[in-house]
Amino acid sequence: MKRPLLITTGTMALAGLAFVLVNTLPGCRPTTTQTVVTGDAASKVYVKPGTHDEFYNMVSGGFSGQLAVYGLPSGRLLREVPVFSVDPETGYGYSEETKGMLMTSHGFIPWDDSHHPELSQTNGVPDGKWCFINGNNTPRIALIDLGTFRTHSIIEIPNSAGNHSSPFTTGNSEYVVAGTRFSVPMGDDAQRDVPISSYKETFKGTVSFIHPEPETGKMSIAFQIVTPAVDFDLSHAGKGPSEGWFFFSCYNTEQAYSLLEVNASQRDKDFIMAVNWKMAEQLAKEGKGKRVPGKHYSNWWNDKTHSSETTVIDDVLQLDPKEHPGLLYFMPCPKSPHGCDVDPTGKYIVGSGKLAALIPVFSFEKMQKAIAGNEVEGDFAGIPVLKYESVLHGEVKKPGLGPLHTEFDANGNAYTSFFVSSEIVKWNVEKLEVVDRVPTYYSIGHLCVPGGDSKQPWGKYVIAYNKITKDRYLPTGPELTQSAQLYSIDGDKMELLLDFPTTGEPHYAQAIPADLVKPREVKFFKIEENQHPYVAKGEKEARVERNGNEVHVWMTSIRSHFAPDNIEGVKLGDEVYFHVTNLEQDWDVPHGFAIKGAANAELLIMPGETQTLKWVPTRVGVWPMYCTDFCSALHQEMQGYVRVSPANSTVPLKGETVSVDAGV
């Protein structure tokens, strides 16, 4: 009887052991994805204290509406340039001079959703002069001067809604484009007040070509091409052999106007629209266009008056491609193309169908042949659709899932981001073969190779701009930091070097060697060139004047006092304008200006500059004002008072700076 007992006990023990094992087994499965960072990654991104980064990285601020500037390879945030959104830190959009920058046909719009920075180019290569960026919501394009890293010009785009396909540039920045994401009805009020369900009949798309004046950076709309109603997504100019053409990806060729998630994902192919912009330019010159209603604002920053100048334009020159065969062609492109990228040789156009499981690459040469040979498969709302097979260079098979954007290096490789499968895939453009892939953490959107959309990529890195951060950083409640990741592309294998947090949601970004930008830097504004109407070019010009209920203060600031710093005779009901001139003539000595109860913001005034803060006192009393930027050892002494008296007061208006020996 003993043996069975032994066996049963043994079985029990075994079963017990098995139970323990199986319950620890789930722990043996991989539950997290480990990233392998090799030992020398740190040294590759280490920028020694006191030395500079190799590249500037201009990164869209997304829903912050701004442009963020980072150094690469360190990933250090250098500056957040206020563009479409007000910035109380600097007074941008709050000071009397800067308010005009944000004026539109809808009035003062203090925010936007900025998506795609694009550096100005000369001969197809970024030149470090300007950076453009689009405002998605209230369609606008801004030009940022890279000498001052300030927004220099903002133009509103009429007949557009959702300025997403923007602001990509031609090879010499003759134009930057703006393709509308939403098609909309256009014309006069009666033509625009239509049922949404009349989409197919009454809605139209537009792509606008905006010309920035090379000397001033003032922008104007050269011409606008009317297109069938679709959603334009992204675009890029041709270069080299394809110079003179522009390519726009478009989705929603289903022409859905509701539940696009489903209704705009039905067709197997949407389009890449090819625009012969040289022809459009010629037509516009010959007066073949038609001026149509399209009220828009063009705002420009004058560095001499330190003020914005606004021009309101009531109409826009439109070209109808149906009247001009040869202006527009559609190329079928699989499944809701997002990115539309032209390789450095200008021979190939890469469409990234964000719902496709392959990447189609189109050949410009074949496109020209298809046009010449009339190889069309039909038309879409009157625009010829070329045959897919006729214009295709080839397809990259099974590259990943959810291709979004493609950038290039100088060695014939493309780098495509895949949102759904969260990876960057490197592939050879000629051979259409996948060469390498790396995961991104997590869910990459855009990516950037320095010079990666130009004729001459500098290469070296690819930066992933991710949509999800999750566990990559210390958690900060439900809202986490946005982030980017830097990969080396020097070797055969891409290598993750660095994670760095970003502000806003980073969409597109561009990078440029620092040496192309650094020599342009403005260190301060020359006081003798200051043409601001309320400038005080020295303390002797500091004064206070009344004009009805407006009190104007010509104020100066220099380390470390304001002149005047005692102001009396202001009455309730007055509007006080502090025109503060920073008299410093040295680099990195801004002064701030703040006054108690200011309902708008503070000012941050650069050396040699004049800025104005409007202040409407609401109570009687003596109110303090002070400098907000630590300017010297006596910064804390840089302060003063404004006395506010009742409306019927007879206190004389005066402003002075009183020295201790004044009374002696």
Place this chain on the structure above:
Amino acid sequence: MRLHPLSRVLLALAALALGLNLAMPIWRIDLIAPQYPEGLFLQIFHDRFAGDIDKINGLNHYIGMAHIKDEMFPEFGIMRYAFYLLIAWGLFTAVVGRRGVLLSWLFAIAAFIIWAVWDMYVWGYKYGHELDPRAAIKVEGMAYQPPLIGHKQLLNFDAWSTPDVGGWALFICSALATIIFVVEWRRAHRAVRSA
């Protein structure tokens, strides 16, 4: 010849251990991908799903997989009776202590496992193959049938299908009952030989 008292005690314990299936998850499916560092999992109880079912449904709608809902599975309504029956059958075996009854219990368990595995396969096949033709993302030739047991790569997801507590209990109890049967069978034959 009746079963050894110890065998009967163990059989009773094994039958009761099957009861774990009424309270604990039976099976689990894990999905691992770079963008889900914490992992996604789905647990199958005798009467419902648990885990990240909403997240999984959210993901799967891109590729047109059906929205998983408890109501889709009539199995959830009847599985408890199968366990009641197996537990009662096991306790009955322990009480009567007859080898023939034990054998019938083993067959019952085996039949249940075969049915469950077959049911899961059919469900997984339908789920992975019957895709909504209106799905946003269609990958040619791609099906998303989860693995029956073990690992499978589904696009960029590593999918793992493994027993959970209930499944392991079922597995161990049936193994234990089988061993007891073998031991008892040998004991009986030895008794016959020595008689």
